[in-house]
Amino acid sequence: MRAEIQVKLLENLLDEITKRYDSFIKEQNEKIEDTLEKATKDPLTDLYNREFFSEYVEKILKENRRKGESITLIFLDLDNFKSVNDNYGHEEGDQVLKDVATILKNSFRDHDVIIRYGGDEFIVLAQLNRVEISDLNSVLMSLKERIEENFKKYGISISYGMAIYPLETDNLKDLIQLADQRMYEQKKDIKEL
Known part of the structure; x- marks a missing residue:
């Protein structure tokens, strides 16, 4: 026992x-x-942050290079966002950024990677075939309309530029610069209208 x-x-x-x-x-x-x-995440928007982006993209570019696939980098910048913080305060500006993040998440596919690159700048990485790349402009125009409609009170819009790896450049630095340059060209064209 x-x-x-x-x-x-x-x-x-x-x-x-x-x-x-x-x-x-x-x-x-x-x-x-x-x-x-x-x-890896931006605490305000819950999007991926810039640090994650740098590590992740290098891996993705190497993988795509090996597979012979392309990746599209879309650089997005909010137009007139500074006036939100100046006129309504940073708390309301933070809410706008959170809402923009939600719109971005709902505008792109689950496997596209959305990053808050800094301030009011965002980057989307999308693996697209040629047909999808041609459809991307309509997705981006729709996104622009949604942003303008949702934030009409503030006069906010969004400008964007795209670059395709490896078709247009074979490294991350140039990919970002090219998309950023195209975004600023779009922004400049809009101001001239």
Whole structure:
């Protein structure tokens, strides 16, 4: 009888240790996920951040180079956003950025990567075939209309520029510069109208 009691006590002890160990592991995994989330996501918009972008894109470009596929980088910038912060305050400006992030998430596919590049600048990475690239302009025009309609009160619009890897350039720096340059050309053309 005494041996049965000892076995039962050991089983209970082992069960308790296992529960504590499982709880500890779960807690550690949650901390790791939280740290990873903070390291890769913009806390305001919950979009990927610039640091994530740099690491991720290098991997994607290498993979696409190996597969012979293209990737489109879209550089987006809010027009007249500064006036929101100046006239309505930073809290309202933050809300506008959150709302823009939601519109961007709803405008692109789940597997497209959306990044808050800085301030009121965003980048979208999309793997597109030739047919989809030609459709992209209509998606972007629709996005522009949604932004203008949703933020009519502030007079906000959005300008964008695109560059295609490896068709137009074979490195990240030039890809960003080309898309950024095209975005500024669009912005300049609109101001001249």
